[in-house]
Amino acid sequence: MGVIYIMLVVSLIIALFFLVMFIWATRSGQFDDDYTPSVRMLFEDEHKQK
Amino acid sequence: MERICFHCGDNLGKKPLQFDDKFFCCIGCKGVYLLLKENHLTDFYNYESNPGLKPLTSSQDKYAFLDLPEIRQRFIRFEDDRIAKVSLSLPNIHCSSCIFLLENAHKANSKIIQSQVNFTKKLANITFLTKEMQLSELALFFDRIGYPPNFQQKKETLETNKSFILKLGLAGFAFGSIMLWSFPEYTKNGAEDNSFRYFTSWLAFLVSLPVLLYSASEYYISAYKSLRAKHLNLDIPITLGILALYAQSVYSIIHYEGPGYMDSFAGFVFFLLIGKWFQNRTYQSLSFDRDYTSYFPLAVRKIKENTEEIIPIETIEIGDLLKIRNQEVIPCDSILMDDKAEIDYSFVTGESVGVSVVKNSMLYAGGKLLNASITVEVKEITDRSYLTQLWNEQLDKKKTSTYQRYQDRVAAYFLWAVLIICVISMLCYLIIAPALIMKVVVSVLIVACPCALALSTPFAFGNAMRKMGQLGLYLKNSDVVEKLAEIDVIVLDKTGTLTDTRLTEVKQVRTIEKSSDLSIIIAMVESSTHPISSAIYAHLTSNHENKKTVHFDSFDERVGNGLIATINNDVFKLGSASFTNQNMGVKGVFFTKNDVLITFFIVQSTFREGLSSLLNQIKLNHEIYVLSGDNNKELSALIDLGFNEQNIFFNQTPQSKLDFIEFLQNKGKRVMMVGDGLNDAPALAQANVGIAISEDMFKFTPSSDAILDAHQLKNIPDFIGISKFAKVVLRVCLAFSITYNIVGILFAVTAKLTPLVAAILMPMSSITIVGLSTFLIYFRYLRLKN
Numbered sequence: 040m041g042v043i044y045i046m047l048v049v050s051l052i053i054a055l056f057f058l059v060m061f062i063w064a065t066r067s068g069q070f071d072d073d074y075t076p077s078v079r080m081l082f083e084d085e086h087k088q089k
Numbered sequence: 090m091e092r093i094c095f096h097c098g099d100n101l102g103k104k105p106l107q108f109d110d111k112f113f114c115c116i117g118c119k120g121v122y123l124l125l126k127e128n129h130l131t132d133f134y135n136y137e138s139n140p141g142l143k144p145l146t147s148s149q150d151k152y153a154f155l156d157l158p159e160i161r162q163r164f165i166r167f168e169d170d171r172i173a174k175v176s177l178s179l180p181n182i183h184c185s186s187c188i189f190l191l192e193n194a195h196k197a198n199s200k201i202i203q204s205q206v207n208f209t210k211k212l213a214n215i216t217f218l219t220k221e222m223q224l225s226e227l228a229l230f231f232d233r234i235g236y237p238p239n240f241q242q243k244k245e246t247l248e249t250n251k252s253f254i255l256k257l258g259l260a261g262f263a264f265g266s267i268m269l270w271s272f273p274e275y276t277k278n279g280a281e282d283n284s285f286r287y288f289t290s291w292l293a294f295l296v297s298l299p300v301l302l303y304s305a306s307e308y309y310i311s312a313y314k315s316l317r318a319k320h321l322n323l324d325i326p327i328t329l330g331i332l333a334l335y336a337q338s339v340y341s342i343i344h345y346e347g348p349g350y351m352d353s354f355a356g357f358v359f360f361l362l363i364g365k366w367f368q369n370r371t372y373q374s375l376s377f378d379r380d381y382t383s384y385f386p387l388a389v390r391k392i393k394e395n396t397e398e399i400i401p402i403e404t405i406e407i408g409d410l411l412k413i414r415n416q417e418v419i420p421c422d423s424i425l426m427d428d429k430a431e432i433d434y435s436f437v438t439g440e441s442v443g444v445s446v447v448k449n450s451m452l453y454a455g456g457k458l459l460n461a462s463i464t465v466e467v468k469e470i471t472d473r474s475y476l477t478q479l480w481n482e483q484l485d486k487k488k489t490s491t492y493q494r495y496q497d498r499v500a501a502y503f504l505w506a507v508l509i510i511c512v513i514s515m516l517c518y519l520i521i522a523p524a525l526i527m528k529v530v531v532s533v534l535i536v537a538c539p540c541a542l543a544l545s546t547p548f549a550f551g552n553a554m555r556k557m558g559q560l561g562l563y564l565k566n567s568d569v570v571e572k573l574a575e576i577d578v579i580v581l582d583k584t585g586t587l588t589d590t591r592l593t594e595v596k597q598v599r600t601i602e603k604s605s606d607l608s609i610i611i612a613m614v615e616s617s618t619h620p621i622s623s624a625i626y627a628h629l630t631s632n633h634e635n636k637k638t639v640h641f642d643s644f645d646e647r648v649g650n651g652l653i654a655t656i657n658n659d660v661f662k663l664g665s666a667s668f669t670n671q672n673m674g675v676k677g678v679f680f681t682k683n684d685v686l687i688t689f690f691i692v693q694s695t696f697r698e699g700l701s702s703l704l705n706q707i708k709l710n711h712e713i714y715v716l717s718g719d720n721n722k723e724l725s726a727l728i729d730l731g732f733n734e735q736n737i738f739f740n741q742t743p744q745s746k747l748d749f750i751e752f753l754q755n756k757g758k759r760v761m762m763v764g765d766g767l768n769d770a771p772a773l774a775q776a777n778v779g780i781a782i783s784e785d786m787f788k789f790t791p792s793s794d795a796i797l798d799a800h801q802l803k804n805i806p807d808f809i810g811i812s813k814f815a816k817v818v819l820r821v822c823l824a825f826s827i828t829y830n831i832v833g834i835l836f837a838v839t840a841k842l843t844p845l846v847a848a849i850l851m852p853m854s855s856i857t858i859v860g861l862s863t864f865l866i867y868f869r870y871l872r873l874k875n
Contacts, residue, residue, distance in 0.1 A: 044288060051266070051292065058262050065254050072207040078185040079192065083132055 094121050096236075098139030117144035121234050122614020126188070127198045128748055133190045151232065154388030155240070161224050164240065172202060173219040176780035177238040182211045198230055253369075257362045258370075260304040264355040267293045271352040275845050283345070290342045293351040301335055304360045304498050307365075323500035323543055326507060332358060332839045335529045346756055350535065350644030357540050357824055360855045368547035369568050370555075389413075389420050392464060401510035407467055416464040419423060420453050423465040430463045432456040444780065459800040490729035494818070495571055496546045497622035499823060500539070507537040514838045524838045536833030541826030545819055548859050551704040553815035560873070561801030562808050569794045573812040575759050579707060579805070580750060580772070582764035583717035583727075586782050589799070595628035598677070599688040606687055612639035613652045613663055621678060622652070625663075628690070649677070693723075696730060699803030704731040706806040712758070716741045716749060716772075722805050746772040763797070763805075807873055811866075818865045822858050831856035 064070070095111040096102055096118035106113045113119040122140060133140065139777040152161055167174040182191070188206045189211050195201045200222040204215040210510065217227055226796045228238050277635040292767075312328040334357065334531055338349030365759070390397045390412040397412055402420055412420055419432070430446050434456045441584060446452060449738065452465060460579070518526045550567035557564060565568065581587055599608035601607045609747050613627050614622040641654045651664010662669045663680045671686060679689040707713055715727060721739040728734055738749070746764075750772050753760050762776035765783065773779030773793045782802065797805075837844045853857050 043285065047270070047292065048286070051296075054262065054266055059231070061258050061262075063256060065251055065258065068251075070251070070254050072209055075188055075208040076208050078188050078208070081185075082136075082189055082192075 093139060094118050095139065096141035097143045113508060115143060120144070122512060124197055124234065126217040130190065130193050130196060130762040136189055137188040142181050142532045144235045152228040155224040155228055157399060157401065160388060160401060160685055164224065168219060171219065172216055173217050173226065175227070176214060177213050177231065178211060178364055179213050180211055180237045180239050182206065182208060190234070199812050212406055221809050237328060241594050256304040257366060260300050260362055263296045263300045263360040264352070266296050266357050268351045269349070270350055283391055285402060286347050287345060288350040293348040294339065294342050297355055298352050299356050300358050304362065305331055320498040321501040321504055322845055323539060326500060326504050326537060326539050327543060328359065328397055329534055331596070333531050333534035334538065337535065350844050350847055353844065353851050356851060357538060361543055364544040364547040367551045370551070405467055407470060409467045411465050411467060413460055413465060415460065417458055417518040419452050419454055419458065419465065421457045421467050423452050423467045425450055425452055426464040426466055428593045430808060431459040433459050494568065495819065501540070503539060503542065507533065508836070510834060529838060529840050532836060532837035532840070533845065536837050536842060536850070537830055539826065539830065541829055541853060541858045542823060542860045544855055545822035545826060545862065548862040549815050549819040549822055549866065552863055553811055556866055556870040557808055557811055560804065560807070561798035562795055564795045569778060570815050572811045573809060574816045576711065576761040576778060578712045578714070578758040578760045580714045580754050580760060580762045580776070582769050584694070585714055585765035586763055587696055587700060587715070591698050594690040594695045595624050597688060598630065598691065601688050606682065608639050609654070609656065609661055610663060613654050613661065614642060624692060625678065625690055641815050645853065696726070697799070697802055701731050701801045703805060714738070716746050743771050747775050750775045811869060811873070814869050815866060818862050825861065828852055
């Protein structure tokens with residue numbers, strides 16, 4: 040059973056890593072605008088001039 | 090052929106321009122098209138049809154004030170010796186084509202390095218070469234392609250939104266983790282290994298700390314505030330519940346009894362925050378709170394010893410002489426120094442007709458100059474001027490008025506009920522089992538935590554608000570749903586609300602026999618920019634083909650009277666009865682040749698469709714009034730529509746509209762006001778529900794509780810119906826959540842509440858509420874739609 044303590048700590052560290060990523064993403068403004076990027080990715084690349 | 094402009098989609102109008110097999114309504118639109126074509130940006134027209142905006146003809150130095158160092162530094166966010174970054178608010182952003190165009194601006198203008206659009210906030214973050222380009226030049230570039238920047242908006246703080254997302258994320262993280270660790274608690278096997286239980290308990294304690302201290306902090310603050318204001322709200326029992334839950338759990342962790350209710354605690358906070366998030370999802374792209382400053386310029390031209398100097402608006406002093414140019418807004422109440430001027434007060438009054446003013450008369454702030462430049466002397470500085478004062482007073486008043494939400498009224502009863510149950514069970518256990526008193530009291534507080542109750546309002550009203558938005562009424566927040574349900578008087582503005590200002594109806598009473606006369610009248614109205622001239626022009630050219638050019642020997646527009654032209658000693662007049670020397674007793678626009686009547690027109694604004702059925706529906710349950718800033722010439726038309734003559738008032742000023750609303754409210758009525766102009770703004774702010782009506786969601790609307798798409802005016806009864814239904818849904822949800830609470834309290838007072846019961850009861854009640862409110866409102870929406 041002893042291994043479960045290690046597993047718990049490891050899982051908590053992984054979870055905390057994602058929590059930190061989430062906090063970083065929020066702070067850097069990734070959730071400020073949830074509409075524009077969805078449109079932006081659909082724009083065609085510039086038409087090639089023949 | 091489609092008679093709309095390829096660029097902006099407007100009617101092609103007087104002189105369409107052709108280029109590349111495409112038609113344009115004006116040089117501006119064609120110019121933008123050319124610019125885009127040169128830079129291979131014509132994809133702009135592929136994402137939406139006719140997405141463009143008609144660029145205004147702005148003067149070269151419209152934005153010159155931006156180069157004043159003290160104004161410039163207000164907007165520049167970053168600057169080094171090569172580049173500068175600026176965040177421009179572009180209110181005209183409205184579709185995906187806009188995003189395409191603005192994000193490719195660097196292709197059309199090499200001095201721009203990069204631009205990035207935030208659609209919801211209608212912002213563009215632009216990086217440009219600071220040596221090659223002045224800020225004013227940048228602003229002018231966007232103005233010329235149809236996106237005039239707005240420099241008035243205060244910098245919005247994104248921070249509150251960010252911290253909310255963080256709170257929600259933290260609570261979700263804690264909830265998920267603790268739930269996992271607690272899982273063995275709920276099975277027999279896990280609960281036996283004690284050292285493992287202590288370990289997970291302490292982990293849960295650690296992870297729950299930020300939830301207690303950060304995520305839930307809003308509730309403590311709100312509860313504290315409401316206690317100080319002696320005004321009970323739902324956050325008080327919530328705070329009590331959260332704290333009791335946490336204290337009990339910490340107690341059991343310290344005494345080696347397992348993690349207690351830590352999972353329920355984190356879950357509570359998480360669900361509560363989700364409810365709040367749902368409630369706060371509003372229409373960010375619409376502006377409900379535009380205040381007067383967004384109409385006024387930032388800087389003005391002051392005349393100082395024959396030279397003009399640009400000064401910021403804050404530094405205007407009484408007695409200053411200002412130069413106002415064509416199309417500019419008058420920044421403060423002032424006196425006209427020139428002989429005459431024509432002012433468009435449509436911002437202020439909503440009426441689109443220009444007003445003529447003579448020397449030494451008062452000009453009010455907010456009016457827009459329609460003719461060549463004038464000089465004015467300042468009488469009152471901007472924030473003291475008549476309109477802004479009226480406006481500010483109203484906003485202050487509204488802020489202090491206390492409106493108790495239904496939810497909070499219920500909360501008061503709820504709190505008392507919980508306290509009474511606590512006391513009674515304490516007394517009972519004092520007799521039967523004193524050792525259990527603490528456990529029972531804490532349990533009661535825990536299950537009484539009105540989580541489901543707190544979710545009922547956001548979900549019932551939030552869903553109703555979103556469905557109304559899909560039908561064309563955009564509410565400022567979900568509280569408005571509740572107010573809308575309680576309305577018993579509806580007050581309507583006339584011009585722009587009941588009538589459609591864009592559809593002015595022209596009736597020509599007599600046909601013109603000579604085609605030369607027809608050419609003359611067309612040439613006359615073509616030379617004038619007055620709205621009535623434009624209406625007559627549109628009427629005549631839609632019925633007659635006419636290409637003959639006419640040369641006047643003289644032509645003059647007499648402001649407030651009409652047009653006068655002479656050709657070969659013949660005098661042609663077009664205008665009011667007195668101006669043309671007619672007395673037929675009819676109100677209209679007369680066309681005379683040497684004072685002999687040729688024809689006349691009756692110009693009438695048209696009422697929106699569906700008005701009479703609207704009236705018949707709302708007359709059943711509501712009183713209805715019409716307030717108009719106009720004279721009474723349309724009284725009979727209004728009566729024909731079904732309005733009651735006693736309830737129509739003409740010649741109303743902004744102040745008298747406001748007073749009328751207040752008068753009704755003092756009689757105990759709850760008033761809904763529907764209006765469109767700035768002159769309705771005080772009344773809209775005073776009314777219990779102020780609805781601004783708008784032809785175009787993205788154009789100007791005065792500060793209001795809701796914005797209504799003008800075509801949906803006839804559906805007002807439906808909107809009131811939805812809000813009433815939402816209130817019923819709220820009551821059903823409340824009944825459900827109280828049932829859950831009663832079940833919980835039964836467990837609690839019999840000292841049988843365990844973490845397992847709490848962990849089942851709490852999510853079940855929340856999910857029922859969310860599902861029920863969403864389903865019921867959606868069902869009602871479907872019925873309305875069909």
